[in-house]
Amino acid sequence: MTSTPPSRRGTRPRLRVRRAAAALTALLAGAATTSLAGPPAQAAGAPDRARVPMHQCWVNDVAAPPGDTVSGTNDDDHIFCDSDLENVTVSGGGGNDMIEVRGLVIDSAIMGGEGDDVIRAKHLVPQKASSMVRGNRGNDVIKVATVSGDGAERGAVVHGDDGNDKIFTGSVSGAPGKFNRGGGIVTGNDGVDFIRVGTIDFSGRVLGGSEGDRIEAAALGPESGGLIQAGPGDDTISGHDGAVLTVGPHWGTVDAGVGKDTCAIVSVSTRTAVASCETMPKAPPKENGGPEAQPQPDTEAEPESAH
Numbered sequence: 001m002t003s004t005p006p007s008r009r010g011t012r013p014r015l016r017v018r019r020a021a022a023a024l025t026a027l028l029a030g031a032a033t034t035s036l037a038g039p040p041a042q043a044a045g046a047p048d049r050a051r052v053p054m055h056q057c058w059v060n061d062v063a064a065p066p067g068d069t070v071s072g073t074n075d076d077d078h079i080f081c082d083s084d085l086e087n088v089t090v091s092g093g094g095g096n097d098m099i100e101v102r103g104l105v106i107d108s109a110i111m112g113g114e115g116d117d118v119i120r121a122k123h124l125v126p127q128k129a130s131s132m133v134r135g136n137r138g139n140d141v142i143k144v145a146t147v148s149g150d151g152a153e154r155g156a157v158v159h160g161d162d163g164n165d166k167i168f169t170g171s172v173s174g175a176p177g178k179f180n181r182g183g184g185i186v187t188g189n190d191g192v193d194f195i196r197v198g199t200i201d202f203s204g205r206v207l208g209g210s211e212g213d214r215i216e217a218a219a220l221g222p223e224s225g226g227l228i229q230a231g232p233g234d235d236t237i238s239g240h241d242g243a244v245l246t247v248g249p250h251w252g253t254v255d256a257g258v259g260k261d262t263c264a265i266v267s268v269s270t271r272t273a274v275a276s277c278e279t280m281p282k283a284p285p286k287e288n289g290g291p292e293a294q295p296q297p298d299t300e301a302e303p304e305s306a307h
């Protein structure tokens with residue numbers, strides 16, 4: 001276990017404030033869904049990482065004993081957690097597992113294990129360690145509310161791992177730290193993955209991994225900057241449902257990687273960087289009002305019809 005010295009990595013104060021505010025908002029949002037039993041009080045004055053593992057989980061309708069692990073069997077399990085996870089690792093083990101966490105994922109990990117798993121979790125809220133969701137091997141479906149990390153030691157990490165995964169998350173944010181680790185990151189890893197995320201900003205990263213992936217984001221770098229890196233394979237990068245993705249106006253970066261890639265994107269800034277897109281449809285966006293918005297037929301102030 002690494003210690004967590006005060007950050008000296010020069011994170012801009014404004015960003016830190018923004019993060020703190022976001023974390024607070026997330027906590028408040030999560031509070032509505034956590035159980036009334038509430039977490040045990042933190043050991044007052046406990047140095048650094050001496051936090052009590054906290055969870056209220058059930059494995060196949062049997063309450064999981066307290067402790068820092070919640071484990072499924074090698075068969076198909078249903079693991080349900082009705083509270084925040086704090087300093088806990090939840091593992092599905094083998095089989096096609098369903099893992100559902102209704103609270104925050106604080107310094108904790110959710111691992112699908114072998115098999116085709118379905119994982120649903122709320123916000124990843126790393127505080128003193130990383131928060132992580134991994135599908136592990138198999139064709140997994142992963143849904144996470146938001147992915148917001150901070151540096152190497154407080155990463156918010158979602159990995160599909162081997163297999164053809166489907167990953168859905170909200171916003172992805174947070175700069176990596178040493179060795180490019182951590183931050184806010186979503187990766188498909190090996191396999192033909194489908195990744196749909198919200199806004200990628202404040203140095204958040206979405207990586208496709210090998211093989212032909214489909215990556216859809218709501219926005220990329222609208223306020224600060226973010227990265228989409230599709231990796232090897234014939235990849236497709238776009239907005240949601242194939243809409244045109246706006247890159248910028250700040251430091252949005254798209255690297256489609258090796259392969260015959262299709263990018264439905266429009267850059268709205270000179271600070272963006274777009275590389276390795278073999279196909280970039282020039283078609284104007286239908287709804288997002290790009291710079292070349294389709295000329296509308298003259299409809300003579302017709303009232304809005306239902307469509």
Ligand SMILES: [Ca+2]
Nearest residue numbers: 073092094095
């Ligand atoms: Ca299992």
Ligand SMILES: [Ca+2]
Nearest residue numbers: 115135137138
């Ligand atoms: Ca799996």
Ligand SMILES: [Ca+2]
Nearest residue numbers: 163188190191
């Ligand atoms: Ca994968």
